[in-house]
């Protein structure tokens with residue numbers, strides 16, 4: 001495969017820098033009953049009354065399973081070097097070969113268009129039968145995941161440029177099993193910590209299989225690292241249970257002792273067995289970083305009304321296990337339709353921190369973007385100027401980290417290629433470069449898509465996007 005970046009010469013960005021866009025299987029595919037696909041935890045969750053906004057489900061989503069050729073054509077027109085998508089485990093778990101055939105055709109079409117496939121194996125759609133057997137809090141799920149990874153790698157092997165085992169295991173473990181706002185909707189802090197460990201273990205076990213089957217490919221994992229600001233003790237607490245619970249074991253440091261102490265009242269971590277930390281520390285070629293906004297924290301005084309800017313309300317289960325005395329503080333300034341603050345300096349600081357704490361670990365920004373309530377105007381266009389500003393500022397922040405901070409960033413993926421099923425928020429939050437009319441499936445380029453195409457072109461010519 002021949003990624004196109006760097007051909008223009010003279011670019012301030014490193015040679016071979018990759019421009020891409022990202023999606024995830026359940027958010028775009030639809031076709032939930034086709035080609036033998038079995039149910040996932042997100043089918044169950046989204047069909048449970050009250051779990052998603054307006055009762056939205058991914059049954060049809062953007063119908064990408066049928067419209068993928070049109071979507072690949074858009075990627076080619078955008079000038080993408082790479083496309084990051086995920087494989088639906090429920091299409092493979094069925095044992096029906098047609099599921100993997102779909103991805104095989106997609107990968108070939110990408111390669112024919114000079115677009116490098118970046119494949120994520122788990123973007124949250126656990127087969128329901130594995131949740132019924134205990135889900136991620138159960139050790140055996142990690143081994144099932146490694147078998148699934150091996151199965152996919154046997155078929156797609158070295159046609160894939162970068163293999164990403166997991167997307168945002170923090171969300172899987174803590175939104176899924178502690179806060180209960182994502183599938184499978186459980187609210188059990190001890191189960192969430194066990195899930196975090198088994199996700200780490202799943203990554204390590206799968207990495208071995210993937211590297212053996214695809215030695216020429218790049219191997220990675222994507223984390224949604226929380227960029228934390230505020231009182232040092234509050235920052236330390238959240239950093240442990242949101243960032244270092246993954247980062248440290250993945251990079252060979254094992255679980256941080258402060259995390260074990262902070263969570264001692266919840267679990268004794270008996271689920272970590274001898275040798276697990278070694279397995280988790282499988283070599284990483286790159287680390288995927290998803291960034292949307294920074295988080296401001298302080299220690300709660302225990303008396304005044306509590307600020308819950310992380311979204312959960314008083315009395316509701318928190319995803320931040322063991323952080324009951326931490327307060328998430330509302331931040332001033334502009335916000336996206338998710339209510340997330342817009343602040344590109346957080347991305348720059350996060351990249352600098354990773355560079356400092358993990359020198360020699362190349363980074364790829366595997367997701368960055370913003371939701372707005374975009375609708376076409378009478379001129380037939382979608383004027384999403386806020387999104388263009390968001391991308392522009394965040395790309396500039398990334399460039400500062402690269403040029404001034406010397407951070408090794410290898411690529412940038414916009415979230416998302418097209419509007420899609422935004423989990424618990426259903427279709428109400430639009431993140432796409434491309435607008436989707438959910439009644440008809442019709443795609444329409446927003447102004448940001450035109451802007452991104454020009455920005456990629458300028459970056460290739462060595463001009464600032």
Ligand code: FCB
Nearest residue numbers: 024167168224415422431
């Ligand atoms: C990330 C997810 C992605 C999308 C964006 C907005 O946490 O990985 O699927 O929902 O947020």
